[in-house]
Amino acid sequence: MSIISRGFGGRRREPSPALPPGQYLAHDFPVLSAGPTPRIPQERWKFTITTEVGEKHTWDWAEFTALPAEEITVDIHCVTKWSKLGTSWKGVALDTLFEEVETAGDYVMAHSYGGYTTNVPLEDLLDGKAWIAYEYDGEPLHPEHGGPARLLIPHLYFWKSAKWVDGLRMMHEDEPGFWEDAGYHMYGDPWREQRYHGD
């Protein structure tokens, strides 16, 4: 149910079927994070998957960037209402990382340098749906945008694509991460406009 906003025409810059409900097209790349930008030198960077029984799989920067990488072009949608279409990234598919991981956990908590967390069902990370990205637009990923490496889960609101990611922890039950605990949706599907708790 909506009322007409008297005198509002809207700019409707480039209406697009690629835009989920309530989103508008951004031409720059806005930055959104809850605190200062951590700056992690590549030589200190590590990425660890920890299973529900505590088994750890760790990659350092050299090992990680030696894995088969993919070029990805995807649309991204931020819960603060901007979307950016056709962004190009390079990164390692989560399928590749999970090849060596034995797990019965259905849920994942992503952890980041700086303490950020976000929860995702494992099935949303597999089958070519998610990556750990370390290049944006042909350049090393800038710290403001999550470099050295960030999660990239383009089919969910972008807060799920944790910046400065340093690990994944497998869980049997779904648990809220940082924004989810602060009132945002547990799953975050932009096409169903799952912005906040209760959507």
Place this chain on the structure above:
Amino acid sequence: MATVRSATWETASARTLALDIPDWPGHLPGQHIDIRLTAEDGYQAQRSYSIASAGPGPVEISVQRLEDGEVSPYLTDVVEAGDQIEVRGPVGGWFVWRSESTAPVTLVAGGSGIVPLMAMIRARGLAAGRQPFRLIYSVRTPADVIYAEEIRRRAVSDPGLDVHFVYTRAVPDGWPAPPARISVATLNTHGWPPDFEPDCFVCGPTSFVETAADILVALGHDPKRIRTERFGGA
């Protein structure tokens, strides 16, 4: 559904809308609302705006007009008292100040980033809080200061509230320094030292927030005590 009770210019390009929202559950300073506009043909646009007010009474937002914006020029230039606006909220549980907290607070505002920080100052005033507050407010020129009169008044009347302005393009008559951007010296001199373990709230355009937050980290503040709210895009 909100009804616009009043619309008041704060500067030449920023306007405060006071909204009557039935069944408003109350909010914490720092939270925002989502506004949804609908055109006659059903086209909709949504944006988030920080709440400026604290406590009971109408919910106030202050909107800075972005020249190429879609929603902000409507809210600054078209909306009138009596209009209805679709709103949702309050939203956000991280960039908030709680009046039961006793920690000192450093507030760093860039431009219209003052809005949620003003809600914190007002909430502290309402609660007759004694938490030591320091506000560092960066603006282009003296004419761009939102809530100018109230800030000057509170700097005198609210005990323990210190205010420092940074002018980046033009300074007031008699100001002792030329225009300058926020710097290590600004935050070192006019914010609380890291030893006091203040909570730091930084709000403004992305580049401003990046700069200020980086400086706070470099000065030795615990990154976990630095909360940021960035705005960009249109």
